[in-house]
Amino acid sequence: MSAPALSSLETGQELFSRTVEVDRERLVRYAGASGDRNPIHYDAAFAESVGLPGVIAHGMLTMGLGASAVAEWAGDPGAVIDYGVRFTRPVQVPPTPGSAEVQIAGTAGPVDSAAGTVRVDLTVTSAGVTVLAKARATVRLG
Amino acid sequence: MSQDSTRPTSVDQTLVGRTYLPTETYEVTRERIAEFAAATAATHPAHTDLAAARALGHTDVVAPPTFAVLLAQRAEQVYVASPESGIDFSRVVHAEEQFTHHRPIVAGDRLRTVVHVDKILERGPITLVTTRAEISDGADPVATVVSTLAVRGPEEDAA
Numbered sequence: 001m002s003a004p005a006l007s008s009l010e011t012g013q014e015l016f017s018r019t020v021e022v023d024r025e026r027l028v029r030y031a032g033a034s035g036d037r038n039p040i041h042y043d044a045a046f047a048e049s050v051g052l053p054g055v056i057a058h059g060m061l062t063m064g065l066g067a068s069a070v071a072e073w074a075g076d077p078g079a080v081i082d083y084g085v086r087f088t089r090p091v092q093v094p095p096t097p098g099s100a101e102v103q104i105a106g107t108a109g110p111v112d113s114a115a116g117t118v119r120v121d122l123t124v125t126s127a128g129v130t131v132l133a134k135a136r137a138t139v140r141l142g
Numbered sequence: 143m144s145q146d147s148t149r150p151t152s153v154d155q156t157l158v159g160r161t162y163l164p165t166e167t168y169e170v171t172r173e174r175i176a177e178f179a180a181a182t183a184a185t186h187p188a189h190t191d192l193a194a195a196r197a198l199g200h201t202d203v204v205a206p207p208t209f210a211v212l213l214a215q216r217a218e219q220v221y222v223a224s225p226e227s228g229i230d231f232s233r234v235v236h237a238e239e240q241f242t243h244h245r246p247i248v249a250g251d252r253l254r255t256v257v258h259v260d261k262i263l264e265r266g267p268i269t270l271v272t273t274r275a276e277i278s279d280g281a282d283p284v285a286t287v288v289s290t291l292a293v294r295g296p297e298e299d300a301a
Contacts, residue, residue, distance in 0.1 A: 020183050033174075033181040034212055050232060059236040060211050064182030067207040072186050076198045078246030080207040084288075086238045134238075137207070 003075035006111060006141040009118050015106040016073045020065050022057050022091060022126075023099035030061040044095070056090035062102060062131055063087075066122045069104045070137045073120075081117070082138035091126045102126045109136065116142015150295035151269040152228040155262045162220045164254040168213050172249040175205045182206055195248070205247040211239070214275035214287035217255035221273065222291070229271065229293055237270060238290040244283045253277050253284060260288070267295040 004015075027041045036058055039046040044054050063085050071077035093100045102124065109119030122135035172190075179189035184206045187194035195203045222229050247253070254277070261272035275287040 026181065029177075030181040033177040035216065060208060060239065061182065063239060064178075064184070064206060064208040064211075068179075068182050068184035068186075071184060071207060075186075077184070077186050077188055077204045077206055078198065078200060078243075080243070082240075082242050083207050084238070084240035087236050 003079065003141055004073070006113065006116060006118060009108045009111050011108055011110055013108040015108055015120060016069060017103070017105040018069050020102045020104070021099045022061070022065075022093055022102055024055065024093060024096050027055070027057060027061070027093060030058055030064075034058065034060060036060065052090070053092055055093050055095075057093055057100070057102075059087040059090070062091055062124065062126075063135075065102055066104050066124050066132060066135055067137070070106060070120055070122070070139065073106060074139045074141070079140050080137050081140050083136070085122075085124075085135040086133040087131070088133045089126075089129050089131050091131050100126055102131070113142070116140055150264055150267045151233070151293045152230070153262055153269040153271060153293055154226060154228040157221075157227065157259050158262050160221070160259045162217065162257040162259075164217065164256055165220060168216070168253045168255070170205065170209075170247055170249055170251040170253065172203050174212075175203050175209065175249055178209050178212070179206050182208065200246060200248050202249040205249075207241060207243065208239075209247055210241055210243075210275075210277055210285040210287050213253055213255045213277050214257075214289060217257045217275050218273050218289060221257055221259060222271075229291070233294040234291050235294070236289070237292040238272075238288075240288040242286040242288075244285060247284060251279055251284070253279055261290075269293045269295070 105123045120137045124132040258274045263270045272290045277285040
């Protein structure tokens, strides 16, 4: 869990990948931890009444899963100094005992040796579709 | 509600440039950080183990990178949920989110958040509302959270 050396990174290099199971329990946990208790994240009938296909994960939960992968790779959660995403599609979460899979992969973007930072570009997909676009973190390693 | 029929939603564009002052100080606790880390599958020990956090140079356990959303969304609500905003929250979806950390958030921080309404743009039947939450510890800036909400207009229901 030590920090990768900035000098060892090359743009385009694959850095990490992980898959996270997202089930209804995780949605409830995230609702409690974040304070976002919108019923579209636990009540299928409500979600359908506002035009959704069913219960969906919080966009911010999906974004958070990406951040966790970057933080672990970086060796220090405090090293992630900038992180932004665009939400493209929601992650649909089936009833218990089912779950959705969120796949996260990180690739090195440009390395800024003077600033001691690297941009990490994330690919985040579920059920074969991209759920976060322009998902990019800046990590300080210098 | 009286509304110009040529506009897609009732979002009030004259509020761009407005600032919403903090309503309360938020105290970051180790328990809150641990809960947020568990919910977001954040397994780095610095979230929960004081010794691991100190070994990295932090004064206490470190919050996950998106923890600041907890403060930002709470503060944004002062604007978003206000009658003057004209935002119908049942028609809102999250479009974009951006965190810039001026320093890591750690347990024991007492934080205040000021929200600025930066941009309101109409894109067909959608109105994009961009807010910027400036989080500080009273003396110094801690994090900047820029959030864009997409507000759907009524004609979207025809689809």
